[in-house]
Amino acid sequence: MLSSITREVLMTKTRVLTGITTTGIPHLGNYVGAIRPAIRASKEENTEPFFFLADLHALIKAQDPKRVAESRLDIAATWLALGLDTDNAVFYRQSDVPEITELLWLLSCVCAKGLMNRAHAYKAAVADNDAAGSPDPDRGVTMGLFSYPTLMAADILMFKANRVPVGRDQIQHLEMARDIAGRFNHIYKGDYFVMPEAEVDTRVQQLNGLDGRKMSKSYNNTIPLFCTEKQLLKLIRKIKTNSLEPGEPKETEGCSLFQLYSAFATDDQIADMQQAYADGIGWGDAKNRIFELLNETLKEPRQRYHELLEDPAHIESIMKKGAERARAEAVPFMDELRRAVGIAPFA
Template identity: 75%
Template sequence: MTHTRILTGITTTGTPHLGNYVGAIRPAIEASQDSAMETFYFLADFHALIKARDPRVVEQSRLEIAATWLALGLDTNRSTFYRQSDIPEIPELAWLLSCVCAKGLMNRAHAYKAAVADNEEGGSADPDRGITMGLYGYPVLMAADILMFNANRVPVGRDQVQHIEMARDIAGRFNHLYKGQYFTLPEAVIDERVQLLNGLDGRKMSKSYDNTIPLFVSEKKLLKLIRKIKTNSLEPGEPKETEGDTLFQIYQAFADTAETEAMRQRYAEGIGWGDAKNQLFELVNEQLTAPRERYYSLLDDPGHIEQILQQGAEKAREEAAKTLDRLRSAVGLGRFI
């Protein structure tokens, strides 16, 4: 049976929040339960070093994100779950890809262009001021993550589509230069059903805006944060619109169809904001109570998490080693005998 390979990386630079869960973690875990899919999920801790300068932040984030995925039910017997930094074949592949990647392609990367634009707008005489090779070469490392395992599909947000296109360009260039089908050309997957949740202030939920609701805060803290969600000044009894409303959007992300329609009717009937926030809390908290308990139990046993990640790395390296042996031979770096 031919499986479709799906690969997703999770950058270890912060604490997972509701938006991460709805937009990436939940659909990824659902995909891992599909027998037609072969799933690779990894902690992108090399990528984290591009922005994170505090080693304690990276270390804690790696632990929290690994615990989050496991607490939410990722079956590591069905998926390959590993840390990027545990697979030394990946940076080696990144070098092989760098040697066929055109500099002009990197010049067009959105993140690099944005950093240059910030310098120019700030009046810097050096457009590359403060820009590291990590930021500049980020798309090549991402391509290595994907191409190492010849992933067919890579779920990403719209802001990451360019990186998948660059991975395809680099893979195609390598295949052409070395006259073989060494790499599968990956496809970006954007699930239109998955919404980007808004945060406390109505903007996209993001740690950059400091408007997130962390996934596994205590019940008391969860209720406090939900009560801080920005709403308009309509009084109880006044009909309210669901379109563009953050409370309703988050409710819908956790509710089934019947619950969503019932809440939509309550909005039309003029539910008070306090009541709406309490109902949102009850819904979200009910779904997160059991995973929350598992999460904190896992954090108390980092050795267990480490064991799972090492087992995942062993599976990943077994395949990566075979891929890299073939690539070394292709470029002339194979063994003499």
């Protein structure tokens, strides 16, 4: 039995839920934009964080078993190496919580197809088919892609998340989750689901890649988070710059190098680099400074990351504990929902 004080503390905590799709290897942009702020949140006393490997979502895009398996292990090791507090955060694999897919079905049975027709990813696929002159607007569209927002709703609603940090392109999915939850509550006459709020942090930094565009695997312009020192230096030297010579003053605004440096530097370091730009620092020297800063920042977590990869059994034990904690929430909630829809045990 929880004491009244313990119950009061739990009730005042805000649940924050974040999923990480396991289709690739984390890069610096992922770290700055999503991983670092999430790990900070995992250490806040007033939050109850849920972080999961979205390996079922991964199957929508990736049908290479080796790629998905390697990505699951790599991403788990990355988050642990960077200091995710698994005592406070519930860290689990989506596929380890079968209640999520059961909830997906319950939600699918109240979700209007017209709502899914308006999903951005589906509309983009239809538009691409139309532009290609395909007579079938649904060519190449799987039910996984089409019902992706419903699975995302199940992820969120299962754990009664209050806040879900998302990019602007994901706000629609949060609105859909609220629509589906409201429909379920209305049909079955109860307040079963918490209405989640999208949390878009305008302060989150978006890094440019080697070519000046947004750092993204789809552009093949990323810097892997835990590449070797040699690879890190090589990739930083590839970052696109203009033709200004050493001695010529340089602008920090719109400069990918300065942006990358600022994402990892202190205020004093940023001010020093701004002055160096004004004094005409050469691009080679600027890149060397950036390498030294990033390499020093990532040295310890990189070592921890490789140690974790060499001990997958340890990672597995952490993920199993996380799944147990997640299912401790999911199992009784699904029992409640089964009773609500009429499929509870006879006795």
